[in-house]
Amino acid sequence: MAYFIGRDNYFKRLQPAKTEEIINLIQVPILPLTVPVIPEDFDDELYKGSPILFSAGEIKTIIIEYSDVPLKDVVAHAYLSDVKGLIERDETIGEVTNAELTIYPSTYYAWGASLTIDNSESSEQYVVIMAGGYEVKGKANEFVSAQDDESIVENGVLKKKIKKNHLIQSRTLGQSIADTLLNSFSLVRKDVRLVARGNLCLRLMHEIETIEYDRDGIYTTGDFYLYKLESIYDGTFKQNLNGRKIE
Numbered sequence: 001m002a003y004f005i006g007r008d009n010y011f012k013r014l015q016p017a018k019t020e021e022i023i024n025l026i027q028v029p030i031l032p033l034t035v036p037v038i039p040e041d042f043d044d045e046l047y048k049g050s051p052i053l054f055s056a057g058e059i060k061t062i063i064i065e066y067s068d069v070p071l072k073d074v075v076a077h078a079y080l081s082d083v084k085g086l087i088e089r090d091e092t093i094g095e096v097t098n099a100e101l102t103i104y105p106s107t108y109y110a111w112g113a114s115l116t117i118d119n120s121e122s123s124e125q126y127v128v129i130m131a132g133g134y135e136v137k138g139k140a141n142e143f144v145s146a147q148d149d150e151s152i153v154e155n156g157v158l159k160k161k162i163k164k165n166h167l168i169q170s171r172t173l174g175q176s177i178a179d180t181l182l183n184s185f186s187l188v189r190k191d192v193r194l195v196a197r198g199n200l201c202l203r204l205m206h207e208i209e210t211i212e213y214d215r216d217g218i219y220t221t222g223d224f225y226l227y228k229l230e231s232i233y234d235g236t237f238k239q240n241l242n243g244r245k246i247e
Helices: 149-155 171-185
Strands: 003-005 010-014 025-030 043-048 052-054 059-065 071-081 102-108 112-118 125-135 142-147 159-161 192-197 207-215 218-233 237-245
Touching: 010 207, 025 171, 043 071, 052 059, 059 125, 071 102, 071 112, 112 125, 142 171, 192 207, 207 237
Parallel strands: 003 207, 025 159
Antiparallel strands: 010 192, 025 142, 043 125, 052 125, 059 112, 071 125, 102 112, 192 237, 207 218, 218 237
16 A cells, blocks of 8 residues: 655655656567578587696586677587697698597586586696587567557657667567557656655655645545655654656
8 A cells, every 4th residue: 555645744746747758659679589500500619718727637617608699509529738728630621639528418508608527637638618509690670669659649759769689589578578668658757756754664666645636626646656765854854755656
């Protein structure tokens, strides 16, 4: 139940209409991720780490992070190297020919992997981890939108385009985000600011109820979430309260 703040409990009330914050057309880009299926698109060096020193018989768990793009169907290898990280290669085919250490069943993610590596050699060794996989790419020219036709007629088109985000991969999710943002920004926001008698029980995000209109026999109240609260003691206890309208 909302805490009611009536005329007897506040000294000052402001509720300006913030027309400059209206947005009536929201566009959300979606990036459906696609994975190439052509074998030639597999890149066996999408990740190559710096040399790591292992003692004889040592087992380590190593966390690796790929570059900027997410990867799929990743395969990691741990190769012996010199102190500078040089790995032997076949000069004819260009493939790695150096001994490979054992990697126990590990956990792979789109951003990286957790690898448990066993140096079964009888001496300490430098090891370089390499990983290959498919680059997961997004289509950048697709978007969904939501609009408030009545607001557009009254205020003109006030558009907001959301930045691209590879986490928004489906039209369903994109539409949900667009609809939610439109509901929040298509109406004129009338947040309330009160200078009221202090109440130590009030906290941020508490719900309050206060008068919105009381004139010519018309009396209405509104519910608000507190998003700013400042307590002042100058012989009396007052609070500056800012509330966000609950539609």
